[in-house]
Amino acid sequence: MSADKILGQPEAAVPFAEPAIELKGISKAFGPVQANKDISIRVMPGTIHGIIGENGAGKSTLMSILYGFYKADKGEIFISGKKTDIPDSQAAIAAGIGMVFQHFKLVENFTVLENIILGAEDGWKLKPSLAKARRSLVELAEDYGLNVDPDALIQDIGVGMQQRVEILKALYRQADILILDEPTGVLTPAEADQLFLILGRLRSEGKTIILITHKLREIMETTDTVSVMRRGEMTATVKTSETSPAELAELMVGRKVLLRVDKEPSAPGDVILDVKGLRVIDDKGVERLRGIDLQVRAGEILGIAGVAGNGQSELLEVLGGYEDGTGEVTVNGQNLDLTGKYSDGKSRRARGIAHVPEDRQREGLIMDFHAWENTAFGYHDDPGYRSGVLMNNNAIREDTTEKMARFDVRPPDPKLEAKNFSGGNQQKIVLAREIERNPDLLLIGQPTRGVDIGAIEFIHQQIVALRDQGKAILLVSVELEEILALSDRIAVMFDGRVMGERTPADTNEKELGLLMAGITDTDVPHSVAEIEANLAHVTGDASKEV
């Protein structure tokens, strides 16, 4: 039992301890892009240290250097006061560093046990290794509350469990330093709470944890210290107790950011979208929508909350015209074809429906095409875009330039290929294309996934502005905060059904979290195990879609 296992104030308890990790002057460039500039950081043992920053701020590069994926151009790494070279992952593991990646590195058709010993076997025969891992799994489960079924196949367990396996992998390799990259992206609120409980327990056992996230709330609730990164530089390292979300956001973006969405109460008008008994059966014969009923009125945002893979994508796809369904859907009181010739994107646009798809890189844009070409997609028949039978490319380019200016797309160059814009700017291009056509109904999926905080603010403002013009908006997002901030009404989906509708004023994340796990009696207490069991059977294959 070492001194730093004492609970409570870890830094005070070991005042003269060496930092678990110390980076000195780390720099790394990819060609002309300086991903990390002279970064220095000290993380004390037995603490949780947050690293926060926008996409492309250099967080992942820094952690990749620490895990041996990249070699730093300059700088030194000290582990527990000892200068350490980390040329590859093997060296990182040997130095006691474990990494839980955002996208899990698990072999889907292996058992939990096989995944845990992979690369850490004790000899060339598997049997003794498996037996040893099985024993030590029991101990780890007792020590940290990390229970998993060692013989379950990865593909059969939910994402929360899979993440647990990743943590166990690191612990089995005797990691003292655990790096978690955006760990809550795929978790429900209840699963995230459970994760933070485990992290707290790991800290009290003396482990050092680095938490990379873009969620300010997680930083505030769980970390001891936090470093902020912006454009490859470390802009500040502060004690979490001495900072605020607003200050962190400002440090991240470099200017003041409105974290709340400013909006007036909605004034709903006529029903624009009316969905009754909508069903979708996918090509594997699985029923993904099992009778959806919902309405969206003019001048209102209906938010669809749910864990990814519970039918939200299919809902958008069938309304957007590229998935067949059955049921009754009307837009402005007129029937909408759900199969056949008139159930396609073109017919939908003709009916005043615009669609910002969930996966902008696959469904919203062609990444190798120029911005101006992407702006014309779906609207290429517009007489303004044509001259005779040919396309009037100059007209499209001019129009794109204007749209880019109005939507603050940076850089404002219509001849740049879509892949060369950041996530937020790509999303603005899609939004500009769809919103500027003045639709009656906007379908919008994951509007701010992979988008920077500054751009999130802008996109949210555009969505609210569209609502205020009296348009109907159907919003699908896995980010509960976003749903709560934007929606006038919230419908929660689970396993292809709507579990309930709420208004943001009379609900909270906890209640929505239970609904997302298919539990409707939200006023009685429920255990995490129950929630997980409920989720496991649907999220088994959902994890692959994320």
Add this chain to the structure above:
Amino acid sequence: MDYMTLIQLLDSTVRLATPLLLACLAGLFSERAGIFDIGLEGKMLAAAFFSAAVASLSGSVWIGLAAGIGASMALSIVHGVASITFRGNQLISGVAINFLAAGITVLIAQSWFRQGGRTPSLMGGGRFEAITLPGAEAIADVPIIGPLYSELISGHSILVYMAFAAVPLTWWLLYRTRFGLRLRAVGENPAAVDTAGVSVVGLRYAAVAICGVLCGIAGAYLSTALQAGFVKDMSAGRGFIALAALIFAKWRPWYALYSTLLFGLFGALETRPDVIESLIGIKMQGQLLGALPYIMTVIILAGFGGKAIPPRAGGEPYVKER
């Protein structure tokens, strides 16, 4: 059909299944590691030529076998460099190997032996002889068991026994050893292997090398055991049939044995139209029977052999993500 006919039919099934089995296991190692290999055919052909040529020149079949394995390994390494090191397209690399082998074997054969692209007929120590297992002659006259042992089980060349022994060995290697665990993992999710601190490149080269050895033995078997010398294009699509058998076998060693035996049986039936006639009462064209394995291949590849899930990372070069 009497008992002796059945034994003879099965005997020839075993002979014809052997090169398929070896090539199928070769493909299994490679594809389980995530490297698709349609160059099995070319490697077999190159090995068939070089083992026959060297056996003919040296007079020793064992030196011939080593030369065949060497030739097949060389092509394997070409495939490895193209698809692992340079992350090229695995199908194109495989096609190139097939063309290269088809052309170069005949070319060198003509240059060395001047017999129209053949090697001289192998005699004596230049061929793998049938091995008579102990006691085979003694019990040959015992009913049922006698012919089964002395005709079907005994009397094959050493390579046949090696091929059949390779099945449990492969199974054991894949499912009971560290190497097998890592090999299977690298074909499913190389990122998992990489982040665990194990070399993806090293594992894949090892798999490709094993594939080369097995293809080499398969090729040598064709020209130094099944037949006595090399002739142009003697692999006759066996590499592709082995690939179909591999899919039919769902990339598993024991299933590979069964599926290649099935293909071997079709091959054996081709030589015995009288058996078919006595079984179904219709005289079938020899050509039609000869086409059976190929028709079977098409049917299997069209997905009638049940759903086969290939290794998830198969065919994809591994690029470390940021």
